[in-house]
Amino acid sequence: MxxxxxxxxxxxxxxxxxxxxxxxxxxxxxxxxxxxxxxxxxxxxxxxxxxxxxxxxxxxxxxxxxxxxxxxxxxxxxxxxxxxxxxxxxxxxxxxxxxxxxxxxxxxxxxxxxxxxxxxxxxxxxxxxxxxxxxxxxxxxxxFLRSDEDLTAEVRRSVVTHLFPLSHGAVRVAVSHGVATLTGQVKDRTLIPVAERLTRSVEGIVDVHCHLQATKDGPGR
The missing domain is CATH 3.10.580.10 (CBS-domain)
Incomplete structure (x- = not known):
């Protein structure tokens, strides 16, 4: 799997x-x-x-x-x-x-x-x-027994890199006790709620704090 x-x-x-x-x-x-x-x-x-x-x-x-x-x-x-x-x-x-x-x-x-x-x-x-x-x-x-490290790797791989192939390096993912926090800047504002939803759907994630922001020159301003 x-x-x-x-x-x-x-x-x-x-x-x-x-x-x-x-x-x-x-x-x-x-x-x-x-x-x-x-x-x-x-x-x-x-x-x-x-x-x-x-x-x-x-x-x-x-x-x-x-x-x-x-x-x-x-x-x-x-x-x-x-x-x-x-x-x-x-x-x-x-x-x-x-x-x-x-x-x-x-x-x-x-x-x-x-x-x-x-x-x-x-x-x-x-x-x-x-x-x-x-x-x-x-x-x-x-x-829900999955480690924070495992969850962090999955969120970065299956959510952040997938949604933001150009700006994923500017996104920070941190998981603590199953709670994921996303911070940083991305180019497309419309994808921010999608990132939160997909992160929440990762098996083992308890909650999501999404603090992503769109760059000023990105679409969806």
Whole structure:
């Protein structure tokens, strides 16, 4: 991946994935979640095709109704939960179809999908629905662990040099704790807001302070 290419799910996902099959029992699912410290597991069949996801929320009804079974009204109101309370295998506990994402999806797309569906983890699948990895909310934040030096180099290379091929030497880029500051003079005033926008779009940049100014003899005065 080149520095100017947006990060994708494939860049941050976890490829070592713990999964269960439709026939996996309740206790084995709970044990796997505890052992691997995850809140949800993909359910796969055949060559690894994802058919659903079983989460802690899918397991909780069994505990909720352990001592006192649901009344008639509650059964009618919560048909899904009460059915899961009596289930013992992943095929009856899982949520299906699974909400999945492709490896080439951008990180903002993954973040929006998680927010819209109120989920913390997404199975990553190829075009045939075969499991390739898992991406979590924490994985999406990995880009913010990039060093200031790395971010400075990318902003200079993919933004400043690209937009200002003639005057890039007069532009100073400084990144501190993920905050980029652009100072100096450029020939085209109309490109200054473009530079700020492109810098803000660099994966890992937290904020941008743009103090670029146009030279008096440049266009867009």
């Amino acid at each position: 080149t520095s100017a290419t947006p990060y994708t799910v494939a860049d941050v996902m976890t490829t070592q994935v713990v999964a269960v099959t439709p026939s996996t029992g309740f206790k084995d699912i709970a044990a796997a979640m505890e052992r691997w410290k995850v809140s949800a597991l993909p359910v796969i069949e055949g060559e690894g095709r994802v058919v659903g996801v079983v989460s802690e929320a899918d397991l909780l009804p069994k505990e909720e109704f352990h001592e006192h079974g649901p009344g008639m009204l509650e059964q009618m109101r919560r048909l899904g939960d009460t059915a899961k309370a009596g289930s013992t295998h992943a095929e009856d506990l899982m949520t299906t179809p699974a909400v999945t994402i492709r490896p080439d999806a951008t990180l903002p797309r993954a973040a929006r999908l998680m927010a819209d569906r109120h989920i913390k983890r997404l199975p990553v699948v190829d075009g045939d629905g075969i499991l390739k990895g898992i991406v979590s909310r924490g994985d999406l934040l990995k880009v």
